[in-house]
Amino acid sequence: MSxxxxxxxxWEVILQYLPAIGxxxxxxxxxxxxxxxxxxxxxxxxxxxxxxxxxxxNWMIVALVDTLxxxxxxxxxxxxxxxxxxxxxxxGGFVVVWLVLTLVLAAxxxxxxxxxxxxxxxxxWQAARSTGLGYTQALLYVVMPQAVRMxxxxxxxxxxAITKNTALGTVIGVxxxxxxxxxxxxxxxxxxPLFVGAVAYVxxxxxxxxxxxxxxxxxxxxxx
Amino acid sequence: MLQVVDLxxxxxxxxxxxxxxxxxxxxxxxxxxxxxxxxKSTLLRCCNRLEEPVKGQVFVDGTEITxxxxxxxxxxxxxxMVFQSFNLYPHLSALANVSLALRKVSxxxxxxxxxxxxxxxxxxxxxxKAQSYPNELSGGQQQRVxxxxxxxxxxxxxxxxEPTSALDPELVGDVLNVMKDMKDAGxxxxxxxxxxxxxxxxxxxxxxxxxGVIVEEGAPKDMFxxxxxxxxxxxxxxxxx
Numbered sequence: 001m002s003x004x005x006x007x008x009x010x011w012e013v014i015l016q017y018l019p020a021i022g023x024x025x026x027x028x029x030x031x032x033x034x035x036x037x038x039x040x041x042x043x044x045x046x047x048x049x050x051x052x053x054x055x056x057x058n059w060m061i062v063a064l065v066d067t068l069x070x071x072x073x074x075x076x077x078x079x080x081x082x083x084x085x086x087x088x089x090x091x092g093g094f095v096v097v098w099l100v101l102t103l104v105l106a107a108x109x110x111x112x113x114x115x116x117x118x119x120x121x122x123x124x125w126q127a128a129r130s131t132g133l134g135y136t137q138a139l140l141y142v143v144m145p146q147a148v149r150m151x152x153x154x155x156x157x158x159x160x161a162i163t164k165n166t167a168l169g170t171v172i173g174v175x176x177x178x179x180x181x182x183x184x185x186x187x188x189x190x191x192x193p194l195f196v197g198a199v200a201y202v203x204x205x206x207x208x209x210x211x212x213x214x215x216x217x218x219x220x221x222x223x224x
Numbered sequence: 225m226l227q228v229v230d231l232x233x234x235x236x237x238x239x240x241x242x243x244x245x246x247x248x249x250x251x252x253x254x255x256x257x258x259x260x261x262x263x264k265s266t267l268l269r270c271c272n273r274l275e276e277p278v279k280g281q282v283f284v285d286g287t288e289i290t291x292x293x294x295x296x297x298x299x300x301x302x303x304x305m306v307f308q309s310f311n312l313y314p315h316l317s318a319l320a321n322v323s324l325a326l327r328k329v330s331x332x333x334x335x336x337x338x339x340x341x342x343x344x345x346x347x348x349x350x351x352x353k354a355q356s357y358p359n360e361l362s363g364g365q366q367q368r369v370x371x372x373x374x375x376x377x378x379x380x381x382x383x384x385x386e387p388t389s390a391l392d393p394e395l396v397g398d399v400l401n402v403m404k405d406m407k408d409a410g411x412x413x414x415x416x417x418x419x420x421x422x423x424x425x426x427x428x429x430x431x432x433x434x435x436g437v438i439v440e441e442g443a444p445k446d447m448f449x450x451x452x453x454x455x456x457x458x459x460x461x462x463x464x465x
């Protein structure tokens with residue numbers, strides 16, 4: 001038991017590296033918030049564009065989305081971080097992680113929103129159109145609000161799963177939680193900073209899980 | 225007021241309407257009856273182009289709404305539609321259901337749209353339910369809100385697609401009463417329904433459809449009393465209690 005405490009709860013090491021891990025937490029929060037906003041917004045936009053059913057455009061959206069969903073985010077991060085400089089595009093690690101996770105979240109969000117759009121009863125479209133609303137108006141005021149509510153549970157899950165991938169930033173030197181923790185481990189020779197990192201992730205994402213659950217109940221309405 | 229000329233409609237190779245001609249005068253209430261699959265609902269949906277007819281014309285108040293360049297959204301406001309399954313917007317209150325098109329299509333201010341929506345809810349007797357959401361209303365109340373949603377736009381013609389078929393029997397009366405009030409107020413109405421007693425009492429004319437054609441039409445007393453065609457008599461025997 002004492003060796004367990006020595007390995008994961010060495011207070012001396014923890015106190016020494018806590019400020020660094022704290023800075024990592026801030027970086028992680030920054031990336032996470034940006035990814036959630038831009039990823040969901042882009043996903044929603046793609047789903048809306050897809051709903052106009054322009055054949056060529058839809059092919060492109062489906063191809064992009066399917067590719068992004070099948071690639072491990074780490075592969076994309078490495079590809080962009082190490083590949084793009086060769087053609088003269090230099091982006092910092094922070095931007096690369098944000099960009100890749102945004103694209104991946106957008107891809108999954110698009111699929112979720114699209115499924116939501118399709119699951120709204122046809123009668124809703126017909127009723128809206130019969131009162132003179134145009135296609136876009138029916139989409140924005142009648143169909144989309146219902147689709148978005150239905151998608152909150154799967155979207156919350158997917159958003160958390162993808163946002164946790166900010167930890168991948170460590171491989172390209174983004175000073176987020178995992179990066180600070182592993183650096184501290186190699187300096188101190190003790191795993192306690194990693195344990196602190198793990199605790200930080202739980203503290204960070206548990207509220208998001210609860211927030212998702214709250215939104216679900218807040219926006220749910222009884223089905224007839 | 226509503227005129228349908230040689231209307232043809234097909235889903236793939238299945239011909240649903242095979243040349244329908246029908247003229248409905250102002251203030252007239254016309255009932256369309258017939259077995260399921262006879263094309264009644266499709267006829268109704270072609271009248272506001274929720275379904276695009278293959279061939280033929282539809283005129284509303286003298287304007288051809290099947291013309292290629294017609295401003296369809298504008299004309300749909302002149303044609304109210306009530307659906308079998310109500311199709312109220314579940315995320316909006318009764319009042320917002322009624323006022324949405326007033327605000328977004330008629331471009332009325334929020335206050336003005338609210339007043340007109342309340343007036344429409346008044347006509348269907350549901351002012352006290354203005355703030356209720358659809359899931360808090362009975363089926364009959366939901367259908368009356370749906371009627372108010374169409375009425376608020378001051379349509380020239382109202383189309384009813386089996387408005388009481390999804391209702392529990394004890395709720396049917398309220399909806400039929402609202403429809404009767406509309407008839408008395410001078411609305412032009414085209415109704416697809418199996419409410420034969422209502423047809424007998426309120427309709428000016430009954431149209432019997434089968435297999436995509438109008439078999440026969442006439443005043444209720446003639447149709448119920450001595451229909452000319454065997455198919456009409458058989459159908460009426462089955463449904464008329």
